[in-house]
Amino acid sequence: MDFNFTSEQDQLRDTVARLVRQQYDFDTRRKVAKSEAGWRPEMWSQFAELGLLGASFSEEDGGFGGGAIEAMIISEEFGKGLVIEPYLQTVIIGGNFLRHGGTAAQKEEHIAGLVGGETIFAFAYSEPKSRFDLNDVSTTAKKDGAGYTLNGHKAVVIGAPFATHLIVTARTAGGQRDISGISVFVVPKSAKGITTRDYPTVDGLRASEIYFENVSVGVDAVLGKIDGGLPLIEKTVDYAIAALCAEAVGCFKVLNEATITYAKQRKQFGQPIANFQVLQHRMVDMFMAAEQATSMTYMVTLKLDEADKARKLAASGAKVQIGKAGKLISQDAVQIHGGMGMTDELNVGHFFKRVTMIESQFGNTDWHLRRYTELSNS
Amino acid sequence: MDVQFSPEEIAFRQEVRAFLETGYPAELRGKFSRDEYSKEDFLLWQRTLFARGWGAPAWPKKYGGTGWNATQRYIFQEECARAETLPIPPFGMSMLAPVLMAFASEDQKAHYLPRIIEGKDFWCQGYSEPGAGSDLASLKTKAERVGDHYIINGQKTWTTLGHFADWIFVLCRTDPTAKKPQEGISFILVDIKTPGVEVRPIITMDGGHEVNETWFTDVKVPVANLVGKENEGWTYAKYLLAHERTGIAGVARSKKGIERLREIASVELDQGAPIIRNPDFAKKISELEIDLSALEYTELRTLARESRGEGPGPESSILKIKGTEIQQRITELTLEAVGVYGAPYFRGFPQDGDNQHPIGPDYAHLTAPMYANMRKTSIYGGSNEIQHNIIAKMVLGL
Numbered sequence: 001m002d003f004n005f006t007s008e009q010d011q012l013r014d015t016v017a018r019l020v021r022q023q024y025d026f027d028t029r030r031k032v033a034k035s036e037a038g039w040r041p042e043m044w045s046q047f048a049e050l051g052l053l054g055a056s057f058s059e060e061d062g063g064f065g066g067g068a069i070e071a072m073i074i075s076e077e078f079g080k081g082l083v084i085e086p087y088l089q090t091v092i093i094g095g096n097f098l099r100h101g102g103t104a105a106q107k108e109e110h111i112a113g114l115v116g117g118e119t120i121f122a123f124a125y126s127e128p129k130s131r132f133d134l135n136d137v138s139t140t141a142k143k144d145g146a147g148y149t150l151n152g153h154k155a156v157v158i159g160a161p162f163a164t165h166l167i168v169t170a171r172t173a174g175g176q177r178d179i180s181g182i183s184v185f186v187v188p189k190s191a192k193g194i195t196t197r198d199y200p201t202v203d204g205l206r207a208s209e210i211y212f213e214n215v216s217v218g219v220d221a222v223l224g225k226i227d228g229g230l231p232l233i234e235k236t237v238d239y240a241i242a243a244l245c246a247e248a249v250g251c252f253k254v255l256n257e258a259t260i261t262y263a264k265q266r267k268q269f270g271q272p273i274a275n276f277q278v279l280q281h282r283m284v285d286m287f288m289a290a291e292q293a294t295s296m297t298y299m300v301t302l303k304l305d306e307a308d309k310a311r312k313l314a315a316s317g318a319k320v321q322i323g324k325a326g327k328l329i330s331q332d333a334v335q336i337h338g339g340m341g342m343t344d345e346l347n348v349g350h351f352f353k354r355v356t357m358i359e360s361q362f363g364n365t366d367w368h369l370r371r372y373t374e375l376s377n378s
Numbered sequence: 379m380d381v382q383f384s385p386e387e388i389a390f391r392q393e394v395r396a397f398l399e400t401g402y403p404a405e406l407r408g409k410f411s412r413d414e415y416s417k418e419d420f421l422l423w424q425r426t427l428f429a430r431g432w433g434a435p436a437w438p439k440k441y442g443g444t445g446w447n448a449t450q451r452y453i454f455q456e457e458c459a460r461a462e463t464l465p466i467p468p469f470g471m472s473m474l475a476p477v478l479m480a481f482a483s484e485d486q487k488a489h490y491l492p493r494i495i496e497g498k499d500f501w502c503q504g505y506s507e508p509g510a511g512s513d514l515a516s517l518k519t520k521a522e523r524v525g526d527h528y529i530i531n532g533q534k535t536w537t538t539l540g541h542f543a544d545w546i547f548v549l550c551r552t553d554p555t556a557k558k559p560q561e562g563i564s565f566i567l568v569d570i571k572t573p574g575v576e577v578r579p580i581i582t583m584d585g586g587h588e589v590n591e592t593w594f595t596d597v598k599v600p601v602a603n604l605v606g607k608e609n610e611g612w613t614y615a616k617y618l619l620a621h622e623r624t625g626i627a628g629v630a631r632s633k634k635g636i637e638r639l640r641e642i643a644s645v646e647l648d649q650g651a652p653i654i655r656n657p658d659f660a661k662k663i664s665e666l667e668i669d670l671s672a673l674e675y676t677e678l679r680t681l682a683r684e685s686r687g688e689g690p691g692p693e694s695s696i697l698k699i700k701g702t703e704i705q706q707r708i709t710e711l712t713l714e715a716v717g718v719y720g721a722p723y724f725r726g727f728p729q730d731g732d733n734q735h736p737i738g739p740d741y742a743h744l745t746a747p748m749y750a751n752m753r754k755t756s757i758y759g760g761s762n763e764i765q766h767n768i769i770a771k772m773v774l775g776l
Contacts, residue, residue, distance in 0.1 A: 001387065001449045002380045003682030069379055260774055280770040281763070287774060288696050295675030296668075302381040317668040370657075373664045377654060 003298070009073060012066075015050060016077035024081035026347045032084060033204035039084050039162050048117030053091055061099060062111040068242060072301045075243040079250020082347075082354055084205055086120060086159035092243045094121030096236040097167055101184065101224030110165070110186070122163035122189075123240075124154035124210050125233070132363040134169070134233050136177050139212060141170035141185060148172070148222075150185065150193075150215040158361075160208035161198040163189050168212070173227050182230045184223040191215050203354040231308065238315035239304055241362050245297040245322045248358045251351045252290040252325065255333040258348055259283060262337055273336075282332050289325035296321040313375050316368040323365030326355040383449075391453045397430060398461040410462045413586075413744055417500055417542035423464050424497030433495040436472060441479060441487070442495045448681035452630075459630035467539060470494040470501035474547050476621045477565070477614050481606035490567070504534040504548035504568070504592060505615070512764050514549075515559040515612065519594060521550035521566055523601070523608075528552075528566060530574075530597040536758070540577045540590035543570050548594075553609050565611035567603040574598070582754070584747035585725040619760055620694065626759055627701035629674045635708040636667055642741055643715045653715055666707050673700045692772035695765035702755035702762065709749040716742040723747070 005013075023043070032040055047053050056071040057063020071092055078087055094114060098107055113119030130136035139152025150170055160166065166187050174181030187194070193215035196208040224232040260283060263274035273279055300318035303311055330352040334341035341348050359365060383391070403422055409415050427433050435451050437443025446454065458465075466472075475494055478487055493499040510517040519532025530550055540546065546568050556562030568575065574597035580589045606614055640663065643654035653659050677697055713720050719738030725747060756762040770776040 001383055001452075001678070003678050004686065005379060260776065263776070274776045277767075277770075280774075280776045281766045283774055283776065284766045284769045287769060288699065291676055291693070291696055292669075292672035292700065295679060296672045298379065298679070299381075299671060299675045302379060317671050320665070320668050321672050369661055369664055372668065373657070373660045376664060376667070377660060 005069070005073075009066075009069060012055060012070060013073045013077060016052065016074050017080070019046070019050065020077055020081035020083065024083060026082075026350070029082055029084070029204070030350070033200070038200065038206040039086075041162075044085050044120070045117050047085065047087070048115065052087075053117055054115035056091060057095060057099070057111065057115065061107060062115055068239065068301045068304050071239075071243050072246040072297060075246035076250040076297075079247035079354075080254050082204065082251070082350060086122065086162050088240060088243055088247070089123055089159040089163070090114060090119070090121045092240050093123045093236055094119075094165070094167060096239040097121075097184065097186070097223050097232065100235055101229075101232040105220065106186070106223065119165060120159075120163045121165050121167055121186075122157050122160040122208075124157045124160070124166045125169045126155050126157075128153060128155045130155075132360075132367045133177065134237060135179050135182065135230055137169050137171045137182050138176050139168065139170045141172050141183055141217075143172070144216065147216055147218040148183075148185065150187070150212040150217065152212050154210040154212070156201075156207050157210050158201070158205055158207045160189070160196060160210060161206040165189060166194075166210065167223065169229065169233060179230055181227050182233070183226050184229040184232060185217055185221045186223055187215065187217055187221060191217070201357065203357040204350065234312070235308075237362050238300075238311055241315045241319050242297065242300045242304055244358055244361060245293070245300060245318050248322045248326055248355060249290065249294050249297050251355050251358070252286075252293060252329050255329050255348065255351050255355070256283070256286050256290055258351075259286065259333045259336050262340070266338070279336060282336065286329045286332050289328050293322050293325040309375055309378075313372060316363075316372040316375070319363060319368040320365050320372065323359045323368070326359050330355040383453075387449055387453060390450055391457060394454055394457040395461075397432075398457055398463065401426060401430060402461060402463055406464055408462075410464050413748070415464055417539075419464060420467055420542070421497045421500060424466060424495075427466075428496050433497075434471060434475070437475065437495070438479070441475075441491050448685045452678070452681065456630040456633075459634045462634065465631075467500070469503050469539070469543075469547075470499060470545075472621060473503060473618050474501055477547075477605065477618050480617060481565075481614050485602075486567075486605065499544045500539070500542050502537050502540040502543035502546050502570075502592075504537065504546045506536045507533060508535055512761050514615070515563070517549055517551060517563070519548065519550050520554065521548075521552050521564060521599070523552070526601050528599045528601060528604070530566070530568065530594045530599060532594050534592040534594070535580070535589075537577065537590040537592045538588055538758075540570075540592050541579060541587070543577075546570050546575075546592065547605075549611055549615055552611075556609065560612040562609050563611040563615070564608050565605040565614045566599060567605065568594075568597065568599050572597050572599065582751065584750040585723070586747065586751060588751075620692075627673060627677045627697035628705055629670065629677055629701070632670050632701070632704050632708060633674075635705070635712075636663070636670065638741075639663065639708060639712050639715060642712060645739075646715050646717060648717075659711075659714070662711055666704065666711065669700065669707075670704050673697070673704060676700070692768050695760075695768045695773075698759060699756075699762045699765050705755050706749075706752045709745070709752045713745040713749040716745050720746045 051064055052074055054063040055066045059065045098110055110119055127138055141148040141150050166189050168185045168187055170183055170185060171181055172183040193213045195211045198206060198208045201207050263279060264272050266273050296318040300314045303314035333348050334352055337348050340346055403426055406419055406423060409419060432444055434443040435446055435454050439445035471494060475491060478490055507517050521528035521530045548566050548568050550564050550566050551562055552564040553562030574595040576593040578591045579587050580591060581587055644652050646653045648656050719742035722737045724743055
């Protein structure tokens with residue numbers, strides 16, 4: 001057992017932290033989020049040049065020899081800058097689908113482009129009626145000669161406007177909520193029959209509603225097993241949850257630091273409000289929540305390659321902890337900032353919104369508490 | 379970072395487990411879960427560990443410690459919790475000993491430390507007073523220097539297991555003219571058999587006798603029993619409290635507690651089905667277990683910092699706050715789980731009819747007293763509110 005980072009990992013953190021500090025200040029981020037494109041492709045190229053996109057791939061998969069810990073470090077530092085670019089969608093989700101489900105040919109086709117910054121993924125899984133259930137899939141993929149034909153509507157596909165490729169979950173057999181009969185496809189976004197409606201999200205990202213109308217794909221588009229895609233989806237989503245937890249931890253640290261700094265400066269009743277014990281104890285609770293969230297993020301990151309049940313328990317446990325911590329920290333940060341915390345001008349509100357969206361991404365606190373309970377009693 | 383245990387660590391765990399299976403004294407088995415123990419029980423367990431060479435898992439080797447690293451200590455704690463051994467009382471082993479190692483004279487170290495590790499002396503703590511709880515520095519017990527002796531007068535309270543103790547370490551005021559309350563305090567070791575020391579029981583609401591009042595009336599103590607320098611006791615007192623906090627998370631024992639809670643909740647019925655199938659109750663167990671998992675990793679991170687030589691920081695207050703909240707919650711949910719059989723109370727009640735049927739399940743008997751008893755944890759060792767103050771000041775700089 002070892003809880004220390006290697007010196008390479010420390011260096012990676014320094015690199016990402018410096019990048020965020022120098023090129024991802026709050027005003028710049030706000031401008032980018034409001035720009036027409038909604039992101040900076042040149043920033044993505046820079047991530048590629050710095051090796052960030054390949055940092056969590058093993059060398060045999062075409063990366064630089066790291067893994068989930070590298071992903072955690074990058075995600076946390078990105079969280080501190082509210083980074084918009086689709087790292088989670090492309091590297092964590094796209095990358096893990098390929099790592100755990102891709103054939104040698106699919107890895108060959110996609111990983112180099114991903115690491116080099118040319119291939120960008122978005123994960124089209126949720127549907128208007130599916131809420132958080134990964135097995136609730138109405139989009140169909142019907143066998144059609146040598147390939148499949150996709151039809152359906154995917155909802156709130158984060159990062160889709162930036163993507164070159166979509167990873168799509170579709171039903172190849174069974175009923176809407178059946179565990180089996182789900183398959184995963186990787187489809188170029190430019191494929192004939194795909195239409196999208198792009199829009200901004202409340203936390204400054206971009207997303208799309210995506211409609212598939214008789215979209216033809218070959219068998220080489222299938223990631224993993226036909227009809228048996230759910231375990232692969234669940235595993236990849238657990239990797240995404242771990243990275244999302246790390247991103248949340250980055251947000252928590254910024255919120256806590258901002259709150260403490262503000263409380264020391266802001267004077268009322270002739271003294272800094274940081275002198276008031278009622279606020280001090282709230283800030284200590286925020287600090288403890290962030291520390292416990294950090295611990296749970298380590299925990300899930302270190303357990304991602306354990307057997308299914310242990311991994312799912314870890315992911316759900318972490319998501320519950322992060323969800324609760326996020327509510328506490330983001331709400332109290334706004335409260336202690338007072339009226340200023342309500343403004344668009346201050347970064348606090350922007351972190352508040354991101355943390356709020358993280359709580360419901362890939363299952364909210366209640367959903368994961370239920371999954372945790374069912375698993376631990378099974 | 380890696381949570382996998384190495385082959386050496388797995389072998390170490392097996393070694394500890396094997397020892398606890400055969401080496402844990404038969405007469406002590408079951409005493410921890412029945413919450414019944416004597417001074418002799420504690421000392422017997424300490425002597426057993428000492429004979430095995432494991433008398434002081436956290437001490438440096440030069441004082442007879444094991445020299446184990448943080449992972450080994452963690453494994454040892456887990457195995458002791460699993461085997462439900464008696465705990466090692468912290469007063470000598472993990473409160474006084476670090477102070478002696480850091481501040482005492484060589485003679486004092488050579489005399490007292492072996493007696494702790496060999497299970498000869500039982501220590502207790504003379505800190506709190508009726509008027510000095512969270513505001514410990516307002517203590518009034520005074521020690522006047524008369525020739526080669528101090529004459530101690532005053533009253534200490536909440537002396538845990540003072541009725542077992544051979545010795546007590548006492549914070550005394552040696553300079554009543556000092557400007558600040560934290561100044562003029564000394565750290566003095568007192569043989570509890572010294573004339574003028576009187577230990578009187580305090581019965582707590584759970585019906586148990588754990589804590590005491592300790593009275594000092596003209597107690598004559600050799601000056602050689604002063605630790606460190608006169609009037610600098612506050613520094614040592616704070617050092618002790620920081621060390622007290624690191625062991626206080628109690629993760630391994632709490633894991634065992636949740637395991638036991640799950641067992642009970644699997645047989646206790648609620649609307650005809652095991653209460654663990656009740657989604658409301660099951661959700662409470664899940665939340666508790668998730669909190670404990672977070673605490674476990676927070677403790678492991680703290681241990682990693684210590685192993686890098688960074689020492690237990692004020693962050694260890696988190697371990698105290700979260701650890702005690704979880705311990706309390708376990709007893710609360712266990713009491714909830716047993717339902718009506720939480721009510722019967724047998725402590726101090728003579729049960730001579732050995733062919734009578736027991737009332738209710740065995741596991742239910744102590745649930746209410748344990749729930750009541752564990753309220754102490756957020757009060758002792760620096761109340762959880764004081765821990766908030768410590769983090770606010772020392773970590774957040776407020």
